[in-house]
Amino acid sequence: MVVMKFGGTSVGTASAMRQAMQIVAGESRKAAPLVVLSACSGMTNLLIGIAEASGESRLEEAMSMASRLREHHSQLVSELITDDVRRNSVLERVQGYADELEMLIKGVHIVGELTPRTFDVFCSFGELLSTTIFAAALEDRGHSCRWVDVRKVMITDRNFGTARPLEDVCEKQVSGIIKPVLDEGTIVVTQGFIGATEDGKTTTMGRGGSDFTAALLGLWLPSEGIQIWTDVDGVMTCDPRIVPEARSIRVLTFSEAAELAYLGAKVLHPDTIAPAVKRNIPVYVLNSHMPEAKGTVITNDPAILEGMSYGGLVKSIAVKKGQCIVNFRSNRMLGRHGFLIDFFNVFAMAGVSVEMISTSEVSVSLTVSDTKAVDGIASRLSEMGEVELEHNVATVSVVGDNLRMSRGVSGRIFSALKDVNVRMISQGASEINVGFVVEEHDVPRALQNLHHEFFTDESTCGILDRPSTTPER
Secondary structure, eight states: OOOEEEGGGSSSSHHHHHHHHHHHHHTTTTTEEEEEOOOOHHHHHHHHHHHHHHHHHHHHHHHHHHHHHHHHHHHHHHHHHHOOOHHHEEEEEEHHHHHHHHHHHHHHHHTOOOOOOHHHHHHHHHHHHHHHHHHHHHHHOOOOOEEEOGTTBBBSOOOTTTOOOHHHHHHIIIIIHHHHHTTTTEEEHHHHHHEOOOOOEEEEEEHHHHHHHHHHHHHHOOOEEEEEEESSSSSSSSOOTTTTOOEEEEEEEEEHHHHHHHTTTTTOOSSSSSHHHHHHHOOOEETSSSSSSSSSSEEOHHHHHHHOOOOOOOOOOEEEEEEEEEEOOOOGGOOTHHHHHHHHHHHHHTTTOOOEEEEEEEEEEEEEEOOOOHHHHHHHHHSEEEEEEEEEEEEEEEETTTTSSSTHHHHHHHTTTTTSSSSEEEEEOOOOOEEEEEEEEGGHHHHHHHHHHSSGGGOOOOTEOOOOOOOOO
């Protein structure tokens, strides 16, 4: 049994849903899968807009956006479900969700306040709608399928917006609610991203939380594999929008994949890998628009790594734009115990995560996401020393197992960057990552030069592949 997670672009239109259903049907010939869906592409952003408009008493705008959401999902039902009785039943459920959303809009408008708890309720409608339609469409095609409200299973704490599961409770719920249905050969369709507190209040697990949901459910069942279906041919050697020559990577270790996810690779959520590592469950990153492509398998299984010619010094190059360098200098740092505790406490109190860091005896340079919080941080740090901000920069990370222990790799990296202005370097904290910062306008040149250096000669990297056959899983 496997867990199959489909992202927003894989269920965003009627044709995309048909393709996803065909993939699920193929998997169900072996064993009934657990299917986890995101909201249809664009719907979560639309719901966020509805929530914000409601909280700011822009009632007409919020209701107009809600009408768009209602029309999109009603149209999906009309296109996907042929049986008249089933179609009318599903349309009634869709209209019920849409009516509930409009009532919520009016309630927030009247109160004039959008709380984190209410915001999570707004965001939950996307997954509830997509899964309702998908499950009914599978049944319409003759498949044994059951829709499950994940809020009965994914029991979380009360940190609305960034909720985390109560794992012991969740595992018990999965064993009692989902596993028996799968064991009887029935496909289960449920939601990613959302959960509920022990007293039934809807929560969300943050953007990208659907991948995390799928991995957790795969751990608790447990499953034989976790499939992440998206719109690209697995994890790529680089962002193909910047480097058209980028290729899919056939195999990655868990540590490489986790590092890439954290460092900006969009295809995986950073939390996805940890649950899979606990039971060494392989994670497959696959293309729902081209299911015959091989995709990427993420595992620590030596047999799989060896069988797929795992090798190559560098596996991928990740980039994260929208960063800001904070340069700090103070002679008070020299020989003073505890100074850095006070320094980093400024970032902690602002709720800002530090991305990359480089230090000396009297100075610290680090990167953070370039948000409104940066100015407030700079103001507080100026009471401790000299502060300089560099906006419009990006972090670039070269990732590969045992990279730090490989002779000559830094020379190759910075030789490739000889015509790029490198603003900051960070190496040593991770054995599999060499990171540096460049100005955003230099990102295309940096990535293209690095990709040419490490991936032009495929004989040195047996992990690259073109889509051609069904993924080995």
